[in-house]
Amino acid sequence: MKSYGQICSVARSLDIVGDRWNLLIVRELLITRRLRFTDLQRGLPGVAPNLLAQRLRDLEGHGVLRRETAAPPATGTLYALTDRGAQLEGVVRELLQWGAPTVADAAPDAVFQMHWLSIPARYLTRDNTPTAAPSTIRFGTIADGFDVTVSASLVTVAPCGIDDTPDATINGPGATLVGLLQGAIDLAHATTAGVTIQGDVHAVQRILAPGP
Template sequence: MPRQTPPRRRSYDQYCATSRALDAVGDRWALLIVRELLGGPRRYTDLLADLPGVSTDMLATRLRDMERDGLAVRRRLPAPANASVYELTERGAGLLPVLRALATWGAPDLAERRPTDAVRAHWFAIPLLGPLGAACGGDRVLVEVELPEGLFHIRTGLAPGRPSYGDGAADTAPDARLVMDADTCRALGEGTATLAEAVKEGRVRVRGEGAAARRLRGEDGGGSAA
């Protein structure tokens, strides 16, 4: 039986770095799948739940494309989980700066939430990475962020390529927890407010008693949360 040749990837057929990048991640849903996987390994059902509007066929197709292009891999978790998860390769994880730049560029369009807009708390994580990392002075700090829409966590000071955020509570005790609403979180991510200002105004509550929490509250000699 002759060996089947895999279908040719659609291409812009342009000798251009931007064109090559769009060949790999320019299709609909591709970068949003990357957004989910940047938070760590996810099961297919998790991806389906956190990508409202995607069809099962489209999700399966995009994941196959990402495996083929070396952006993601699928692996089996050991017992007792016995489930398959998808995770980014090093090349796939390298798209984090791209997602951060897109989030910055698109932030002004979030000024008004549309009635049809779905929302997940961890979607606010990427814009918050820079401001929170700066507030923590580049140190390795684990922070949970609590919004009315849900909970996510951010790890600052990690080496490039390691998951720096995730959905839900962290798997270890956090150094601090920030409690705020989505509008405040958006303002922090956009840079129209600083964490120091938001804490002082009572828009952000910082829970925790360790050094990181005190620093984020602006204690211990005048914190660097600005």
């Protein structure tokens, strides 16, 4: 990306992360702290491999991310955010909030991957019944999803635990799930719009904001 050539922190920030795909690469690494090149490709549908490789080099050169060697017995290269790159979480959070009202207007053929929802879930889920026993709600699947674990007012959002059995599993259209987490629609309306729940419905209700 050609520099804006301005002595301005906004322009300087955009010199580094303003190129197409850059902030979405950051998004993927905020969700899953270390990823292989192929993992990034899966989470960024539509990016050409050569363009992704260039963006990774650029971000590495600017100190936003680093390359690591996978610990044995795994092999290969992993990408992770540096401490400075991780500071972009606040930027991504503000973009989530600013862009949330536009999700309902996304094109019908727009792509949705469940793990993208894990960042807003960090800020929008809660423990409505902190005296209840701990519970885990899985959004999506191990292949593409995340777990929300709630216990005594503490809510943790993390990649799916391979050996964990969730109390409930929820799936559905992306825009509807976003509205559900935001409290813009209630669970009853969400289920009529294609959201499905397997397991304990009360576990799902426990983490949701009250509907309209």
